[in-house]
Amino acid sequence: MAQGRNRIYFAIAFVISSIPALFALYALQDNLTFLSTILFALSIISMGLSTFLFLGYKTVKHGTPMIFTLLASISRSLAPFARYLSRTTVIGPAFSIIIRFLFFLGFIVLLMGDNLVRTILRCVVGKHPSNRNYSITNAMDLHIELFDDSIPRTKHLENSELFKQRKQLRMTDEHNGPESRELTSLLKRPKYSVSLAYTLSVASRLVYEDVEVINVQGGNICAFITEKDDDILLVFRGTNPLNIQNYLTNITMGMTDVKSSWGPMGKVHKGFWKAMGEPKKRYNTDEGHCSDHPAQKASSSSSTGPILRIELINTSVYRTIVSAVQGLGKIITFVSTNLFHHVNEPIDSTWIGPDTDIRSNSMYTQAEEHILALIQRTHNDTKQNKMRSGLSHGSTTAPSKKKKRLFITGHSLGGAMGTIFLAKMLQSKSPLLDHFAGLYTYGQPKIGDAEFSRVFSPHMTNKIFHHVYNNDIVPRTPMSRNYYTPPGTLVYIDSAFNITIYPPNPYTNEPVPVRPISFLHLSGLLNRYVIRRLPRENKIRILFRIIFPFFLNDHFPSEYSESLRHGTVNWVIMGAGGLEGGNEEQHQSVKKRGSVHRRYSIVDVQD
Known part of the structure; x- marks a missing residue:
């Protein structure tokens, strides 16, 4: 069967390669020597290229195990x-x-070839069942399963x-010093x-797809909201990896001060903060009026935007001219x-209608x-269920439903926008704070300074x-010193899919930064765990x-997704300062030295 397919392939390749040669023969009859030479060369190149592709395919097909073994040997040697x-x-x-x-330098060249790369990848990957193109982000793995019951429960983190x-x-271990025990006592359950x-x-990942599931939009970002049982998910989309306009938006790294009615909140990425938009002005229910100026109240609470009123008086020639x-x-x-x-802030308003003020329907306002x-x-x-239950059973009480839980999530830029959404909830004292159950972000960039990262209370950081x-x-x-690591708890996953959790500093509420990248580290195709996968x-x-x-x-x-699906939580590590997430050598020294290294507390939560 395989030999038959090979013969068909070479027969087709020979026929295609012979076409330029046939035209070359006609050119020789007319004494067009130069043209015939080019056509003969094209025929030979075509046949040679077909043979090269065939041999390359067979080499990859039958030599893959040997290539993987070779990569593993190189990794061990280097x-x-x-x-x-x-x-x-x-x-x-x-x-x-x-x-x-x-x-x-290479990334800029890649972005300049945006359309070409998209076309090639979409031809290879195919189309979504909805007859739409898959996103380039998910082209490498089309098997997207939202739930996996085989993932073991982290019972020591989910059970208080x-x-x-x-x-x-940990506290009764005699090998731990007094400072380590104190840190352990302050540790709140993540x-x-x-x-x-x-x-x-x-x-x-799903939010990257070009399917019609997006119901919240604004500026250069979008998201979707979905509900399952008592849970509501707000999912923000990250940057399109081959869209240079998105990158131009992201690199606007100027910082802006964030203030609230209860105090300053630090500084954040100006582009991200502005893209989310502002909440609507809230009313003071005790006094029956908006806390801001009445004119602002009228403009912000109206979905039609600011209203211009003109009064024309024609009692005299003078009044007519002056009023006009x-x-x-x-x-x-x-x-x-x-x-x-x-013009300065172009936003497509066709999705919301021409008679609605886009400024009063910001990304934040829509989602909230x-x-x-x-x-x-x-x-x-x-x-209604309580009333029906009371009528049918002669009782006015019924089992109450659980309170809705709000989870916010996003990858890359989507994670940054999720953090900013939570910050705006905190800034405006949103009623959604009573329902906030967790913020899970993946690969999000830094978005604010150290003060912004500390502004979230410990009650919130154990859910971020x-x-x-x-x-x-x-x-x-960004690598600027003005930017600090995102607020909340760092979850670091190494190449072997070991998951380590780093809660913030218990004394200052500062989050733990991730270690810098070592460009001489054996990673990618030279990493032994990657080679095995x-x-x-x-x-x-x-x-x-x-x-x-x-x-x-x-x-x-x-x-x-893959690392979380096959990973295991082993440690919860808390430090009082100087701790970097993902520093393997530092972790080994902490585990060995125990009470000698007094600034760290390690709680083993491996199930």
């Missing part, structure tokens, strides 16, 4: 040499600078009593679930001001109103988890591993 070079004072930093320069027992074991983290990571000039001045001011606003409507609908259904997979470069950017990966994923550097491959959302 490991000591790479460790030595990474610790040098000159070669390591110089190599790091060269790699970064070449990466960003079991977590207390682990803390007691309300973390691997199975939930996996589901939300898959939802963060004043009215004309108001019209010119109104048109110029609002046209400048829409939609979620509150879902909660209110559930509340009304519960009241930002995941970092191995050498993902995005969580390490290659046989299970499809051709597109392997192609991406070859084309893109390891620190960009680690950013793909499929890496987060």
Whole structure:
């Protein structure tokens, strides 16, 4: 059967390659020697290329195990040499600078070929069952399963009593020093679930797809809201990986001050904060009026935007002319001001209608109103069920439904927008805070300064988890000193899919930063764990591993989903300062030295 297919392939290749040769024979009869030479060369090149593709395909097909074995041998041989070079004072930093320069240079070239890359990948991957194209983000793994019941439960993190027992074991361990015991006593249970983290990571992948599930839009970002039982998911989309306009928006890294009625909240990324939009002005129910100026109340609470009123008086020639000039001045001011606003901040308003003010329907406002409507609908259904139950059983009470839980999630830019959405909830004292159950982000960049990262209370930070997979470069950017690591609890996943949880500093509430990238580290196709997984990966994923550097491959959302699906939580590590997430050598020294290293507390939560 295989030999028959090979004969058919070469027969077709021979026929196609012979076409230029036939035209070359006719050209020789007319003494067109130069043209015939070119056509004969084209025929030979065509046949040679067909043969090369055939041999390359057969080599990859039958030589894959040998290639994987060779990569594993190279990885073992280079490991000591790479460790030595990474610790040098000159070669390591110089190599790091060269790699970064070449990466960003190649990335710009890649972005310039945006349309070509999209076309090629879509031809290879095919189309979605809805007859739409798959997103390039998910092209490497088309098997997207939202739930996986085989993922083991993290019972010592999901059960408060079991977590207390682990803390007691840690505190009674005679090898731990007094400071380590004090840290353990201050440790609050991270309300973390691997199975939930996996589901939300898959939802963060789905939002990249070009299917009509998006019902919240604004500026350069979009999201979807879905409801399942008593849970509501708000999922933000990340950056389109081959859209240069998205990157131009992201690199607007100026910072803006954030203030609230209860105090300052630090500084955040100006572009991200502005893209989310502002909440609607809330009313003071005690006094029956808006807390802001009445004029602002009228404009912000109205969905039609600001209203211009012109009064014309014709009691005399003078009054007629004066009032007309004043009215004309108001019209010119109104048109110029609002046209400048829409031109300066172009937003497509076709999806919301021409008679609705886009500024009063920001990304934040849409999402908040939609979620509150879902909660209110559930509340009304519960009241109706209670009334029916009372009428049928002669009682006025009925089992109450659980309170709705709101989970916010997103990958990359989507994770940053999810964090900003929660910050705006906190800033505006949104009623959604009573329903907030968790923020799970994956590979999100830094978005604010140190003050912003500390502003979230410990009650919230034990429900905020930002995941970092191995050498993902995005969580390490921007590299400016003004930017600090995102708020909440760091969940670090190494290349072997070991999951370690780092709660914030118990004294200062500062989050734990992730370690810097070592560009001399054996990663990507030279990492032994990645090599072992290659046989299970499809051709597109392997192609991406070859084309893109390891620190960009680690950013793909499929890496987060796969690592959470097969990963295991082993440690909860709390530090009082100087701790970096994902520093393997530091972890080993902490585990060995015990009470000697007094600034750390390690609680083993492996089930």
